[in-house]
Amino acid sequence: MDYKSYIAEKLNIEGATKEEITSLIVTPPDNSMGDYALPCFKFAKILRKPPVAIATELKNSFEIDDVIVKVTAVNGYLNFTVNRQGKASAVLKEILLKGEEYGSSTLGNGKTVCIDYSSINVAKPFHIGHLSTTVIGGALYKIYKKLGYNVVGINHLGDYGTQFGKLIYAYKEWGDREAVEKGRVKELMRLYVKYHDEAEKNPSMDDKAREYFKLIEQGDKECNELFKWFKELTLLDVDKVYKQLGITFDSYNGESFFNDKMGVVIDELQQSGLLVESEGAKIVNLEEYGMPPCLILRSDGASLYATRDLAAAYYRKKEYDFDKCLYVVAYQQNLHFKQFFKVLELLGKPWAKDMVHVAFGMVSLEDGTMSTRKGKVVFLEDVINKCCEKALSVINEKNPDLENKEETANAVGVGAVIFGALSSSRIKDIVFSYDKVLNFDGETGPYCQYTYARALSVLRKGGEIGLYDDNYALNDDEYNLLSLLAEYPEIIKQSAEKYEPSMITRYAVDVSEAFNKFYFDCKILGEEEGVKNFRLALTFATKTVIKNALSLLGIKAPEKM
Ligand code: ARG
Numbered sequence: 062m063d064y065k066s067y068i069a070e071k072l073n074i075e076g077a078t079k080e081e082i083t084s085l086i087v088t089p090p091d092n093s094m095g096d097y098a099l100p101c102f103k104f105a106k107i108l109r110k111p112p113v114a115i116a117t118e119l120k121n122s123f124e125i126d127d128v129i130v131k132v133t134a135v136n137g138y139l140n141f142t143v144n145r146q147g148k149a150s151a152v153l154k155e156i157l158l159k160g161e162e163y164g165s166s167t168l169g170n171g172k173t174v175c176i177d178y179s180s181i182n183v184a185k186p187f188h189i190g191h192l193s194t195t196v197i198g199g200a201l202y203k204i205y206k207k208l209g210y211n212v213v214g215i216n217h218l219g220d221y222g223t224q225f226g227k228l229i230y231a232y233k234e235w236g237d238r239e240a241v242e243k244g245r246v247k248e249l250m251r252l253y254v255k256y257h258d259e260a261e262k263n264p265s266m267d268d269k270a271r272e273y274f275k276l277i278e279q280g281d282k283e284c285n286e287l288f289k290w291f292k293e294l295t296l297l298d299v300d301k302v303y304k305q306l307g308i309t310f311d312s313y314n315g316e317s318f319f320n321d322k323m324g325v326v327i328d329e330l331q332q333s334g335l336l337v338e339s340e341g342a343k344i345v346n347l348e349e350y351g352m353p354p355c356l357i358l359r360s361d362g363a364s365l366y367a368t369r370d371l372a373a374a375y376y377r378k379k380e381y382d383f384d385k386c387l388y389v390v391a392y393q394q395n396l397h398f399k400q401f402f403k404v405l406e407l408l409g410k411p412w413a414k415d416m417v418h419v420a421f422g423m424v425s426l427e428d429g430t431m432s433t434r435k436g437k438v439v440f441l442e443d444v445i446n447k448c449c450e451k452a453l454s455v456i457n458e459k460n461p462d463l464e465n466k467e468e469t470a471n472a473v474g475v476g477a478v479i480f481g482a483l484s485s486s487r488i489k490d491i492v493f494s495y496d497k498v499l500n501f502d503g504e505t506g507p508y509c510q511y512t513y514a515r516a517l518s519v520l521r522k523g524g525e526i527g528l529y530d531d532n533y534a535l536n537d538d539e540y541n542l543l544s545l546l547a548e549y550p551e552i553i554k555q556s557a558e559k560y561e562p563s564m565i566t567r568y569a570v571d572v573s574e575a576f577n578k579f580y581f582d583c584k585i586l587g588e589e590e591g592v593k594n595f596r597l598a599l600t601f602a603t604k605t606v607i608k609n610a611l612s613l614l615g616i617k618a619p620e621k622m
Contacts, residue, residue, distance in 0.1 A: 062547075064128075064148075065097065066079065066083045067128060067129070068086060068097060069082035069083040072099070072119060072123065073122070074108075074119070075107065076107040077107070082099070085099055085103055086098070087100070088544070089140075092541070094133070095131070095132075095133065095142045096143045096145075096544070097140070098138050101113075101119070101138065101139060102137055111137075116135075116136075116139050119134070119139050120132050120133065120134040120139060123139075127147060128143065128144055128147060129141050129142070129143055129144070130144045145534065145535040146531060146532060146534065146535065148543065149533075149539075149540075156546060156605055156606065157598065157601065161605075161608075163549065163605060163606065164207060164549050164550045164606075164609060165208070165209070166550065168209055168210075168554065169209040170209045172210050172211065172385075173210065173212070173213065173383045173384055174205045174211070174212050174213070174383060174384060174385045174386075175213045175385070175386040175387065176198050176201055176202055176205070176212060176213070176215065176387045177198075177217045177386070177388045177389065178197065178198020178199065178201075178202075178387075179195040179198055179199075179216050179299075179303075179310075179389075180194065180216055180217040180218065181216065181218065181295070181299055183218055183219060183220040183315070184224070184228055184246060184249040184250070184253065184291050184295055185246070186246055186247075186250060186438045187441050188438050188440055188441055189424055189426065189439045189441055189444055189493065190391075190424060191441060192424055192478070192493075193421045193424055193482055193491075194390060194421065195302075195303075196479045196615065197389050197419065197421055197482075197483065197562055198308075198389040199306060199307065199308040199615050200562035200565065200613060201387065201389070201557070201560060202214050202309075204553060204556055204557050204562065207553055208553065208554065208557055213383070214309060214311045215310065215312045215313075215377075216315070217316065218292070218313055218314075218316065219315065219316060220288075220292055220315040221316035221320070222316075223271055223274045225273075225277060226270035226273035226276075226277070227253065227256045227270040228252065228253055228256070229270075229273040229277075230273055231252035231253060231255060231256040232287060235255060236252055241294065242294070245295070246294065246298045249294065249295075277317075298442075302441055302445065305445055305471075306479060306615055307616075308615065314373070316366075316369045319376065320364075322372045322375070322376055323364050323369065323371070323372040325372070325375060326371045326372050327343075327368070330408065333407070333409070335407055335408070339354065341360030342357075342360050343356075343358040344356050344357060345357060350403055352396065352400055352403065355403070366397065367404070370401050371401060371404060374386065383412075384415060385415050386415060386417070387417045388416070388417065389421070390418065390419070390421075391421060391422075392488065394418075395420060398416075398418035399418075401416075402418070419487070420487070421488060422488050423490045423491070424482065424493055425490070425493065426492070426493050427494050444493070445474065445475060445478050448475070448477050448499060449470050449471045449474030449475065450470075451474065451499055452469075452470040452471075452474040452507070453470035455501070456469060456473070456622070463621060463622070464621070468619070469619040469621070472617040472618075472619045473506070473507050475616070475617070476507060476611070476616040477498040477499045477505060477506045479506065479614055480505055480506030480507075480509070480566055480614065481493060481497065483565070484504065484505075484563060484566050484567075485563055486561060486563050487560070487561060487562075506611070506616055508573060509573045509607055509616075510611070510616070510618055510619060511622050512572075512576055513604055514619060514621055514622040515576075515577075515580065516576060516601075516603050516607070517604055517621070519585055519600050520604065523585065523586055523600070526594055526598055527594045528591075529591055529592075529595035530592065530595060533595045538578050539579060539595075539599060542575040542576055542599060542603065543599060543602075545575050546572065546603065549568070549606055552564055552568045553613070565610055565613055566614065569610040569611060569614075572606060572607055572610070576607075579599070
């Protein structure tokens with residue numbers, strides 16, 4: 062039941078559509094005056110009357126019914142009180158009936174969304190800087206699925222460039238198969254760093270490295286086998302982390318996959334006259350749009366990052382026929398995406414408008430940012446493990462007899478990391494703090510998990526939930542909690558529309574806070590049957606929604622903590 066449109070439907074305001082009225086209706090934070098309010102000063106101009114008069118007139122003509130049971134006009138506001146019992150029955154019934162499916166919709170049926178996320182670089186560390194793209198993309202993946210979309214998760218691997226020639230050089234020169242098998246990315250990085258140290262003294266090495274890279278491109282067997290192996294080793298390393306974070310992909314087609322697929326793009330650019338020569342290179346001039354040129358081919362004929370992204374976009378459109386193609390990539394690449402989308406538009410692709418750069422801010426650790434160059438890398442795996450260890454020590458201290466301690470600690474540690482990364486709107490830079498994300502009393506994953514476990518414990522003690530009193534008059538704590546639960550489907554939709562998983566973390570915290578307030582203010586188990594059962598049903602609905610919301614973020618909800 063959508064109360065705002067229900068109210069708007071019943072109001073007749075000259076010159077304002079139902080949608081306009083709906084969008085103006087608010088839910089006041091303090092509901093002592095009513096559960097919904099319409100500020101009437103917005104209509105003063107069209108109706109040429111003072112807001113107070115408008116509110117009074119609207120009040121007099123509004124017919125109350127068994128949904129909206131009271132209307133008042135106060136200081137130019139129209140306040141509506143809903144039939145709380147009616148709302149409660151409807152909402153509880155829906156949640157109990159749908160369970161895990163509560164919040165799903167068919168909105169996206171028949172539509173496809175591609176999400177390019179995580180998109181790691183081969184033979185490079187999977188570090189804390191990749192946290193946001195991985196968990197924002199992972200959450201959007203689950204959110205869109207929940208809304209009925211066909212979702213294609215793509216890990217656009219960074220597996221192209223002369224660095225792979227360098228790596229082959231280094232491996233052939235100083236590498237050892239066993240050591241690489243064992244050390245994986247860490248060993249490959251060691252070789253890469255060694256290459257750079259040596260190449261400083263002996264620059265001719267770079268020519269050889271470039272040659273190796275060319276050999277990869279030309280399909281040389283040995284070089285390709287090595288290259289493939291480096292890729293496999295990298296994926297073995299990151300898969301561990303993906304598993305912990307509950308992240309999956311449908312495609313690992315990375316940059317090198319498009320090696321032989323750039324021809325169409327280049328031909329079309331040429332035919333449309335967009336491709337121009339500049340200092341030997343081929344570019345698309347974007348001066349008119351206030352941007353530097355988009356580089357398509359270097360003077361030696363090599364393609365660039367943008368060329369491969371253009372080819373990948375063509376491929377995705379053809380292969381998946383997406384309605385939207387999202388790129389979850391840091392804001393440092395704003396210009397790249399603006400240029401690349403502009404080029405698609407200039408190429409006359411009507412679907413250029415469906416390309417979205419889902420940008421996000423930087424993550425740094427409290428003790429300063431990480432830097433790959435200086436080898437001061439913070440591996441994501443280490444961050445997650447450290448959170449799990451810290452969670453285990455909290456559990457050991459607070460609840461030493463808990464069964465499955467390790468498993469629970471892992472769920473809490475991982476939950477803390479994911480929730481922490483998704484806690485503020487994505488564009489904000491974040492400073493990652495272990496203490497902050499693991500604070501059981503803060504606005505954190507562990508706090509929501511703890512609330513979930515608390516609700517389950519109430520339900521265990523309460524036993525079977527019997528019939529509750531349909532005429533039970535909800536108090537404010539109960540009503541606030543219930544209203545939040547009712548908003549869940551809408552929150553999912555909005556978070557998809559805005560590409561903002563932080564709306565789900567915010568929501569999970571709000572529900573948890575409302576539940577805890579209800580839990581501390583209202584007795585549940587000692588009450589008479591009708592009341593007790595209502596409160597147990599509300600508790601059941603709450604735990605269902607918390608678990609559901611956490612699962613959209615890839616966070617598990619342990620039964621006991
Ligand atoms: N591998 C790139 C990086 O680490 C991100 C790739 C993003 N996806 C894309 N299609 N450009 O910066």
